[in-house]
Ligand SMILES: Nc1ncnc2c1ncn2[C@@H]1O[C@H](COP(=O)(O)OP(=O)(O)O)[C@@H](O)[C@H]1O
């Protein structure tokens with residue numbers, strides 16, 4: 001389980017996260033909502049270990065280990081997965097090949113035998129069905145020429161293959177049309193497990209209609225101002241964020 | 251509460267990009283017959299006599315030499331090096347055991363066999379990659395050519411050029427210097443004067459060469475230049491796929507390699523010429539390494555002939571090389587696919603020339619340059635559409651990838667169009683290896699080093715796809731840019 005305590009982080013000399021406290025238990029689904037620029041992606045990036053984010057105070061522990069001391073790939077091996085808000089294109093690098101390298105690096109780290117090409121292909125085809133990803137995407141360059149929606153679908157497909165224990169989904173719903181949203185959300189639901197925590201960053205209640213969160217948090221100006229259950233999301237939908245800020249300031 | 255401060259680099263530091271150990275850097279301890287350094291007419295006479303050459307060839311060499319004396323070293327390339335002292339180089343070196351020319355494989359000096367085996371080029375036919383014939387050139391001489399018999403049955407001539415001079419003088423006299431004239435440029439003139447060995451290929455009319463042909467060049471002796479000359483003639487309707495590979499020992503002194511390659515294509519002929527160049531690049535401070543100054547040109551004389559140059563240039567301290575296509579025949583096609591990697595202090599100025607003369611001629615240029623460390627990289631390309639080249643078409647794509655902040659990439663595309671019906675397309679990109687791409691891969695569990703290699707290889711994929719299978723694997727391996735010490 002993930003434990004974030006008093007996390008402060010800055011980007012390019014500017015403090016973005018100003019004391020985040022958050023605990024996420026095994027199997028829980030948390031939704032993080034909040035205005036644009038409030039630090040939601042920054043939080044995901046800091047947890048995943050992206051360069052350029054400077055943690056100035058606080059701690060992030062995962063299953064008792066200090067995540068902040070690890071390289072990004074080591075965090076991935078520990079089971080951390082980030083579905084990117086803006087998945088990057090890597091021209092010429094085969095989607096399946098990249099994933100296979102990731103899966104096998106993790107297996108190697110865990111002392112398991114690496115999967116061969118045939119076994120891996122089988123695994124990948126099975127997982128592609130989960131998000132109704134056409135097999136033709138498997139052999140294309142990583143996100144190369146994918147539409148916005150296809151990129152998001154590819155992220156959840158990768159999550160299915162990598163089987164993380166902590167998945168951070170950063171605005172996976174944005175850019176999806178209503179059918180694609182349903183498909184991707186169904187995919188995520190199938191991936192819900194007792195030993196897998198999911199953190200969803202989203203602006204919209206409609207994702208939460210499909211994937212029901214156990215907890216909802218409001219992140220504004222680098223702090224979690226309010227936490228509640230799924231009814232909080234409905235309230236935010238109708239009232240916006242300002243009242244939360246006012247309440248917090250009071 | 252831990253006071254964790256993330257102080258990780260946002261960009262890999264250039265000094266972290268080091269050369270993977272240069273595996274071909276060993277020296278073969280062999281007794282050689284080496285000319286003392288220096289260049290004059292006597293040296294040329296000596297080389298010619300060593301090879302038992304006919305009078306016409308000696309005269310051709312001497313004429314080239316006299317012309318060379320009037321020329322000056324070109325300095326327009328985007329490379330920097332100290333002036334070469336041409337009198338300090340030895341122009342001939344041959345293993346003593348090879349004195350009487352290439353022998354049958356059973357008679358070859360075991361040290362030579364061992365050298366090529368270490369390089370992954372076993373010369374014993376039964377051991378070699380099935381379907382590839384090899385000519386092995388060691389310093390100034392060819393030491394072995396495999397599968398000669400099998401090729402001969404198909405009518406294909408594949409032998410050292412010195413042997414071709416002796417056995418097929420009419421062919422050599424007809425074509426030698428007909429594509430790259432002896433006075434073409436400074437290094438071509440030098441090569442014409444002192445060339446020692448290289449491969450000769452003739453594919454007769456209508457013959458599809460039954461196997462891949464390959465020449466493996468090895469520089470071994472100290473202070474010796476290698477001046478090889480390759481001549482390939484594809485007669486009407488003939489087809490051949492040819493590969494060359496190059497390595498040299500790791501030494502502190504710079505060594506000069508100035509080759510000339512001439513390809514002749516008659517009607518409907520096709521030649522695929524691939525190079526995997528891995529000469530010793532020097533060390534991280536720029537000490538040592540090969541100066542690779544090469545003239546390569548294909549003459550598509552016949553209509554519908556087609557030539558493709560594919561090169562993977564990862565070695566050498568300095569590379570100066572522009573494999574070119576003269577598209578003389580109507581409907582002839584020229585292609586150039588190139589990957590050049592410069593790291594440490596390597597410099598490369600490379601590209602191509604597509605000279606459209608015939609009607610409906612077509613050319614494609616795909617150039618991928620990767621610079622890391624303090625590497626410098628220039629693409630220099632000329633596309634010339636002559637006034638009679640109705641309907642000529644060119645497509646040029648030229649991409650550069652930078653790794654770190656201390657390397658550089660430059661493009662110098664030259665275009666001359668004298669026919670209004672020509673179609674030209676040009677695309678160029680320069681990108682840095684993206685922090686976002688690296689992070690994406692690492693987030694999926696891939697180490698930083700593997701991620702860099704994956705991204706670099708992806709960048710080169712369009713070119714690697716043009717290589718024969720066996721060489722594509724080799725090329726992938728050579729592209730490894732290690733990020734030593736950057737992880738952990
Ligand atoms: N790499 C960066 N350089 C400069 N500013 C950044 C960078 N990344 C994020 N920021 C800034 O940090 C703030 C929070 O951004 P972000 O975490 O992406 O917000 P959210 O995901 O909640 O919309 C914004 O003001 C944004 O401009």
Ligand SMILES: [Mg+2]
Pocket residue numbers: 040041042085170171
């Ligand atoms: Mg965001």
